[in-house]
Amino acid sequence: MTTRLDRRFAKLKAEGRAAFVTFITAGDPDFDASFDILRGLPAAGADVIELGMPFTDPMADGPAIQASSQRALKAGATLKRTLDLVRRFREGDGETPIVLMGYYNPIYHMGVSKFLAAAGEAGVDGLIVVDLPPEEDDELCEPALKAGLNFIRLATPTTDDKRLPKVLENTSGFVYYVSINGITGSAAPEAQGVARAVERIKRHTSLPVAVGFGIRTPEQAAQIARDADGAVVGSAIVSAIAGELDGHGKMKSGGDARVLAFVSELARGVHGARAKAAE
Amino acid sequence: MNAGSKPNSFKSGPDERGRFGIFGGRFVAETLMPLILELETAYETAKNDPAFHAELAHLNKHYAGRPSALYFAERLTEHFGGAKIYFKREELNHTGSHKINNCLGQIQLARRMAKTRIIAETGAGQHGVASATVAARFGLPCVVYMGATDVERQKPNVFRMKLLGAEVVPVTSGSGTLKDAMNEALRDWVTNVENTYYLIGTVAGPHPYPAMVRDFQSVIGEEAKKQLQEAEGRLPDTLVACIGGGSNAMGLFHPFLDDTGVDIIGVEAGGHGIPSGEHSASITGGSPGVLHGNRTYLLQDADGQILEGHSISAGLDYPGIGPEHSWLNDIGRVKYVSATDKEALEAFQLCSKVEGIIPALEPCHALAHVAKIAPTMRKDQIILVCLSGRGDKDVFSVAEYLGVKL
Numbered sequence: 275m276t277t278r279l280d281r282r283f284a285k286l287k288a289e290g291r292a293a294f295v296t297f298i299t300a301g302d303p304d305f306d307a308s309f310d311i312l313r314g315l316p317a318a319g320a321d322v323i324e325l326g327m328p329f330t331d332p333m334a335d336g337p338a339i340q341a342s343s344q345r346a347l348k349a350g351a352t353l354k355r356t357l358d359l360v361r362r363f364r365e366g367d368g369e370t371p372i373v374l375m376g377y378y379n380p381i382y383h384m385g386v387s388k389f390l391a392a393a394g395e396a397g398v399d400g401l402i403v404v405d406l407p408p409e410e411d412d413e414l415c416e417p418a419l420k421a422g423l424n425f426i427r428l429a430t431p432t433t434d435d436k437r438l439p440k441v442l443e444n445t446s447g448f449v450y451y452v453s454i455n456g457i458t459g460s461a462a463p464e465a466q467g468v469a470r471a472v473e474r475i476k477r478h479t480s481l482p483v484a485v486g487f488g489i490r491t492p493e494q495a496a497q498i499a500r501d502a503d504g505a506v507v508g509s510a511i512v513s514a515i516a517g518e519l520d521g522h523g524k525m526k527s528g529g530d531a532r533v534l535a536f537v538s539e540l541a542r543g544v545h546g547a548r549a550k551a552a553e
Numbered sequence: 554m555n556a557g558s559k560p561n562s563f564k565s566g567p568d569e570r571g572r573f574g575i576f577g578g579r580f581v582a583e584t585l586m587p588l589i590l591e592l593e594t595a596y597e598t599a600k601n602d603p604a605f606h607a608e609l610a611h612l613n614k615h616y617a618g619r620p621s622a623l624y625f626a627e628r629l630t631e632h633f634g635g636a637k638i639y640f641k642r643e644e645l646n647h648t649g650s651h652k653i654n655n656c657l658g659q660i661q662l663a664r665r666m667a668k669t670r671i672i673a674e675t676g677a678g679q680h681g682v683a684s685a686t687v688a689a690r691f692g693l694p695c696v697v698y699m700g701a702t703d704v705e706r707q708k709p710n711v712f713r714m715k716l717l718g719a720e721v722v723p724v725t726s727g728s729g730t731l732k733d734a735m736n737e738a739l740r741d742w743v744t745n746v747e748n749t750y751y752l753i754g755t756v757a758g759p760h761p762y763p764a765m766v767r768d769f770q771s772v773i774g775e776e777a778k779k780q781l782q783e784a785e786g787r788l789p790d791t792l793v794a795c796i797g798g799g800s801n802a803m804g805l806f807h808p809f810l811d812d813t814g815v816d817i818i819g820v821e822a823g824g825h826g827i828p829s830g831e832h833s834a835s836i837t838g839g840s841p842g843v844l845h846g847n848r849t850y851l852l853q854d855a856d857g858q859i860l861e862g863h864s865i866s867a868g869l870d871y872p873g874i875g876p877e878h879s880w881l882n883d884i885g886r887v888k889y890v891s892a893t894d895k896e897a898l899e900a901f902q903l904c905s906k907v908e909g910i911i912p913a914l915e916p917c918h919a920l921a922h923v924a925k926i927a928p929t930m931r932k933d934q935i936i937l938v939c940l941s942g943r944g945d946k947d948v949f950s951v952a953e954y955l956g957v958k959l
Contacts, residue, residue, distance in 0.1 A: 456744040
């Protein structure tokens with residue numbers, strides 16, 4: 275069964291370029307402003323969209339994404355509203371893959387089968403759930419795969435060769451390589467180490483490997499995109515959103531356009547990476 | 554071992570996945586997973602090594618001052634006019650609470666794993682002080698994460714930690730209490746996973762922590778069982794202990810779980826009362842969910858977002874509870890009740906005046922429940938209560954609650 279993610283990565287491979295994967299938090303700073311940005315991401319160059327499911331206790335996230343979660347929750351975000359956002363996005367875009375990223379508890383609380391049915395119906399393509407390692411695959415990963423969703427796993431510098439096959443076993447869509455030991459938005463990854471890590475993962479899988487955590491600039495994104503099948507940018511975009519809020523936490527006039535312009539710059543970095551490397 | 558079935562022993566958990574029935578597990582980010590597995594192996598090896606136990610017994614005796622006394626609270630017994638009340642006096646331990654039992658065990662493990670840096674979370678500061686203490690004793694740097702709100706209401710303990718050489722990091726995210734401190738400690742751990750040992754202070758977190766902390770705290774119940782046998786020649790009728798994460802309670806309860814004639818009661822923090830919504834009673838007022846590495850009863854809203862706990866006692870102000878407690882609740886072996894801030898404050902004053910012991914606000918919740926049941930029991934019956942900590946740290950906040958200016 276090919277999914278939107280499979281098709282998207284196959285197309286990019288044929289074009290000889292890496293995927294630009296963008297992360298925003300659903301409902302940040304509020305539902306409508308978040309939708310305006312989400313809707314504009316594909317035109318700004320996003321090949322895959324990761325949509326954060328807000329959670330009160332984002333243990334693997336740094337200050338930027340923590341703050342975005344809090345803004346969204348304060349504005350009334352819920353898991354159900356996140357799915358509404360996807361559904362609305364799908365009315366205008368049937369091609370760009372959307373991966374929900376977050377923590378298990380809101381899903382567990384809604385009920386796994388109810389959630390999977392609603393996510394599939396809304397047009398969600400994949401899930402990244404930070405606090406579900408392969409040891410807990412029967413919780414959500416296996417039911418999600420059965421429901422036709424991709425389950426994207428994080429691999430990290432601490433995932434050694436012995437463990438990697440276990441991590442990759444039920445992974446589909448792509449592999450998300452976390453380039454540093456740490457939380458989102460921390461230190462920038464070192465390019466050489468990333469290249470080696472991508473090569474190591476590729477020895478174990480034919481899935482595309484996207485790299486994230488700590489990528490902030492078009493230059494860094496370009497560097498990662500030379501060696502990986504995708505570059506993920508999250509905290510930098512979420513910080514750009516935070517920078518466009520007024521004193522009441524509302525998006526300033528024209529703020530969404532400026533955020534999307536920043537996304538376009540990052541996209542140019544990713545999309546031009548290999549052409550530049552080949553020069 | 555599913556919740557609801559009757560196991561042959563109540564002490565056989567967790568299973569190989571770290572579960573007690575449906576509770577427990579290893580819900581952590583991949584970065585931490587290899588380390589969690591390494592910790593499990595290291596603990597299994599240590600557990601089967603007599604040298605590890607000998608070393609721990611030596612430290613417990615000469616450094617922590619164990620065994621702690623079992624004390625017949627004669628005047629409190631007379632006051633209530635019912636069952637005989639015994640205190641297991643964990644407040645007499647070095648650092649003033651039961652927390653040292655766990656810290657001595659885990660610091661030995663950290664050294665065996667060649668970790669060179671200790672991190673910990675703390676609520677009331679008791680676990681932070683105990684962690685800073687063992688880190689000082691073994692010459693390891695220690696960083697303690699503490700909610701900014703708690704830093705404010707537990708100033709004496711903050712200063713103690715600093716005297717012991719630890720760095721105290723106030724956590725301002727969320728409500729600035731224990732759960733936020735735990736989030737921040739996890740973020741530190743994931744960043745410094747190679748050299749850092751996370752010394753979790755209660756019977757919660759990913760497997761193997763709940764079982765490991767329970768094992769280190771079980772010295773409470775093992776000693777108490779023997780001491781009561783010597784004093785009374787029999788088992789108690791009822792055990793009572795307070796519960797935040799639930800480590801002093803699990804330490805007292807575990808050795809008695811298969812003595813099915815013993816009633817076991819855990820007392821959660823009822824705050825302003827369960828109907829007010831402002832409490833920290835995860836079992837009485839919460840539902841199962843996944844947080845901080847384990848599935849357990851949590852305070853959460855209709856969307857699965859975690860709610861802030863409230864308690865007069867910073868040490869109980871946590872929206873979760875150890876997973877083994879959740880299981881013991883669901884199978885009905887332990888009964889979980891709650892006591893309010895007000896009831897705990899009354900018990901604080903009563904115990905101070907009648908017994909000459911100023912208890913910490915945490916075990917005052919257990920004492921508040923003793924006040925409810927002791928008068929209804931026969932004089933030949935015995936209640937054993939865990940006096941988990943001393944109240945020095947609380948005198949300032951109690952004065953404030955009572956409207957006394959110091």
